[in-house]
Amino acid sequence: MIEQLKEWNSLDQQPPISEVEALRYLNEHDIEDTELKALLYVTLAYHRIKRHPENDSLADQFIDEARILDRSHMLVNDLYESKQMMQAYSLLKRTPLEQWVLHETDHDSAKAKKARAIYADVKELKEEWDGELAEKTIIDATSRLKLYQDVYEQLSELEQMMEDAISSIENRRIRIPVKEINERTRQLSDDQDELYKRLPGFLTDQSISNPLESFDQMIGLHDVKTYIKRYYHFLKYQQQRKSFGFSMVDEPGLHMIITGNPGTGKTTIARLLANIYHELGILDTKEVVEVNRSHLVGSYVGQSEENTMNYVKQAIGGVLFIDEAYSLKREGQTGNDYGQAVIDTLVSAMTSKEFGGKFAVILAGYPEEMRQFLWSNPGLRSRFPEQNHIELPDYKMDELVTIAEQTAMQNDFFFTERALTEFTSLIDRERVDDSFGNARTVKNLVMKTVFQKGASEAERDKHHWLDHMRIDVNDLEWEDSSDKDEKSPMERLDELIGLNNVKAEVRKLSSFVQAQQKRKE
Structure with a gap:
């Protein structure tokens, strides 16, 4: 890894190591080689600028550190000069x-x-x-x-x-x-x-020009990505045929079913599909109107129809996304449940001359519930051909670990290797039953870890920037800390009788906020 880094000689090429690898190396080694240390700082600055295209104070600090270490190095000079030119461009x-x-x-x-x-x-x-x-x-x-x-x-x-x-x-x-x-x-x-x-x-290359690139950047989902690419090229081909004057009577349409367990990316896929429809010129916008049962089902006769049509009109030119669509028609519903009215109104809008073909409907939910829902509503089911069904798999363990690392990095934290091994065990313990929320649960675990770090370390002196980014095994201990006497305004809270749990949580929250403020400095 280090030899590859020393051979890196152009900013037009990506660094041979990732941001996390550079952070871990700086964290774990006492580096005496000034050239190597300068290149590690250049690597960090490069990745941070990619993540934060606008001004980033840490990227500037890393460039300054690199210049102090090895001012004559070609990459150090190129990065500094390029950053100054970018600033000049922004000023003009x-x-x-x-x-x-x-x-x-x-x-x-x-x-x-x-x-x-x-x-x-x-x-x-x-x-x-x-x-x-x-x-x-x-x-x-x-x-x-x-x-x-x-x-x-x-x-x-x-x-x-x-x-x-x-x-x-x-x-x-x-x-x-x-x-x-x-x-x-x-x-x-x-x-x-x-x-x-x-x-x-x-x-300069900060934007993703093709929606397919966004799909490729998603973790896992190999089969889904393959299908989406084929679906994209099919839609593109159909648009080309239409430009020549051809038409297709049995065109499958844009309406889509997306199923998967919690946290598998159903909403994300829906938004990316909207981008594809817009990019190909099939729909006027890439806007996604997101609704569920509470938005659509009314409490009296006629209200459900009115609600549904209001959201259909909002979605014209874009996508209407209905999450947990099967909740519209509950098993054993009474005459006072107006979910069926929503379904009937929706089917009518999808097939009408006024609205048909002017918006896409994407239904999302859990696989088995969605299957039963569509089976009991043949009119709705016929609007979603079989090839327009996407089933998202649960993430594998290595993919969940990658999601954890990405989530941490997006919030300017990184796991040490020991901490990542321990965090993998935490994920494994969370996967014991069907309540596991895949990426959602993993992200929650990461943020819980961040909270624990901030709450436990705020009182300690942390002078080096690396201390404010590193997640170590100690940060994965989530036991409630005991009450401590403090010479601070918190003494007012201590004067109250009882409320021990509340006091502990307030201390942790206060410490967390202090830690975040210190990191921003």
Whole structure:
């Protein structure tokens, strides 16, 4: 792993190790090799910038640490310069360059007012530029840094022009070089676009262009991904045929059934399907209107029909997602249960000339309950052909562990290897019965661990940033801590009689908040 890291030589390639691997190595080793340590910091900065495309103070700190350790390393310099160029691009993008344009026909007072505004903007931009980089000697004329320096020179020239113009205004001999100022402004606008083009791909490629890529990033679900890809290409093919004038009488449609146990990703899949429908131009939007029985079933005659149609109208152009759809028709329901009215109204809307084909219905729920529900409602079942049924499997243990690591990383924590082994055992103990919620349960366990860490460590001095990210085996001990005497406002709470459990929970919550505040610092 380390040898591969030392061979890494371009920001256009991903680091050969993951963010978690870099964190664990820094946590577990006393590193004397400054080059290696600098590369580990560059790796962390790279991954953090990918996760936090906007400004990230920790990424900046890691870059600074790398520069202190090995300022001459090519990757260290490239990352620092690229980050400065990204900042320059962002500054120019936020600057209202279109408002800098002057007109010869403008009144002198209007020109003077605009000149002062331009001067203030230019000074603010220059203050944010890295003066050392702007003056750095460049051997390679094609270097991306050359453009950074060119922009700085343009700003300096424009600053001098505006100073002279303001001076002439104050001396009542107004001389504003309108043409030259406008030329510099246009050049800055062009340079802004060019700065973006010259940035490394990881700084600019933040969006996922194809919904299928989002599916590929999901953990597990191999068979489901294969089906979705085939379904995507089928829909794309149908759209192409329609463009030639072909039609299909028995087209399967967009309505979909998604079944799976709790926490298997039913809602996530529904949203990604909406993105596919929109991306292919089948539906006007990628909006998903999410409802359940409580939204649809009314308490008196006519209310269920009205509720259902209101949500159908909201979903026009997008997707109507009904979670636990089988709860609409309960077994042994009485005459006062209006769930069947929802089903009848929904089927009517799906087949009507007014609404049919203008929205997609996705029903979700547990496999067996959904099977019985569809079997008892043949009219509804016929609207969902067999090929439009997706059954999501439970996650395997290695997939659940990956979900745990991802959840921790998304919240700026990481598991030590020992802690991850212990956490795997915790997951295994939770899988003893049908109440296990797959990814949902795992995420809850991670957040419970985070709470425990914050509640137990807030009073300890933690000076290194790594201390605020590391989850160790001690953080997996969830026993309630005993009450402690504290010289703090908590003494007021201690003066109350009883409420021992409440006091303990308040202490833990207070400590957790303190820990989070310390991490943000």
